[in-house]
Every structure is written in C-alpha cells, then in structure tokens.
Amino acid sequence: MAARSKARKRALDILFEAELRGLGCLEVLAERQPPGGDRPSGEQPSGEYAAELVRGVAAHGERIDSLISENAVGWTLERMPIVDRNILRIGVYELLWADDVPDPVAISEAVALAQDLSTDSSPAFVNGLLAKIKALKPIASHDL
Numbered sequence: 001m002a003a004r005s006k007a008r009k010r011a012l013d014i015l016f017e018a019e020l021r022g023l024g025c026l027e028v029l030a031e032r033q034p035p036g037g038d039r040p041s042g043e044q045p046s047g048e049y050a051a052e053l054v055r056g057v058a059a060h061g062e063r064i065d066s067l068i069s070e071n072a073v074g075w076t077l078e079r080m081p082i083v084d085r086n087i088l089r090i091g092v093y094e095l096l097w098a099d100d101v102p103d104p105v106a107i108s109e110a111v112a113l114a115q116d117l118s119t120d121s122s123p124a125f126v127n128g129l130l131a132k133i134k135a136l137k138p139i140a141s142h143d144l
Contacts, residue, residue: 007049008090008109012117014054015086029054056093064092071132083118084126091130095137103134 014032018025029051057064068088069077077085091110094101107130114122 003047004049005109005112007047008053008113010047010050011053011057011090012083012086012113014050015057015089016082019082019086024058025054026058053090053093056097057089060093060097061089064089064096067092067133067136068129071136072129081118081122084114084122087113087118087122087126088129091126092133095130095134103137107131107134 014028015025017023018028021028033051065077068085072080080088087110090113091106094106094109095103098106107127110130111123111127114126118126
C-alpha cells in the first residue's frame with residue numbers, strides 16, 4: 001500500500017474515532033501525536049500527510065459538510081454511515097484544497113477506502129458524490 005494511501009486510512013481512523021468518542025478530530029490527532037514523539041507501545045505514528053488531512057478536514061469542516069449535504073440526494077449527513085461520511089470528508093478536502101493531489105486520485109482513493117471498509121453500495125455512492133462535487137469544483141471553490 002502506498003504511503004499516502006496508508007495516511008488516508010490513518011486520517012480516516014482518527015476522524016472515525018473522534019466521531020465515536022464525541023471529541024474534536026484535532027484532539028484525537030493530538031493524542032496520536034504526543035509531544036516529543038512518545039507513543040504508547042505498538043501504536044503507529046499518524047504520519048504527516050494523515051495529520052495534514054485531519055487538520056484540513058477540521059479547518060474546512062463546515063464547508064465540506066455543506067457540500068456533502070447539498071449533493072447527497074436522498075441522504076442526510078447524519079444518516080450516512082460514519083465511515084462513508086468521513087471518507088467523503090477526506091475526499092472533498094483533497095478535491096478542493098489539496099493542490100498536489102489530482103482529482104481522479106482523490107476520488108479513486110476514497111472509493112478504495114469505501115471498498116475496503118464500508119458496505120457493498122458505498123463505493124458507488126462515494127464515487128458518484130465526489131464526481132458530482134468535482135464537476136461543481138469551479139463553483140464550489142469560488143466560495144472557499
């Protein structure tokens with residue numbers, strides 16, 4: 001698995017855990033990256049790109065959630081599985097704010113996460129929603 005793919009999975013783990021625990025994702029990220037680099041035995045570091053993704057989702061969370069909600073026909077953000085919701089957050093962040101990630105890569109990586117970690121219908125849902133947001137990118141990024 002490529003380094004950035006692993007980082008996306010780590011970022012997803014942090015976002016998922018934060019939501020389950022009712023904590024802010026930056027708080028969970030800080031727990032995973034204690035000062036001085038000391039980590040509990042066996043725990044993997046989150047990695048800089050994973051941290052960048054978590055910080056990006058946190059910084060743009062309101063706009064990301066708005067875009068997901070506006071474009072998810074028949075689904076509210078709250079009704080989506082937690083995994084799908086957070087995969088979409090990472091995907092939207094990469095589409096709109098990660099200039100070094102090509103749009104097709106952002107979408108395919110999100111779909112791959114959905115294939116590995118979510119329901120059978122999730123990959124198509126994630127693909128369709130991110131493709132829709134990508135098509136709106138000039139409009140969506142105008143409001144950034």
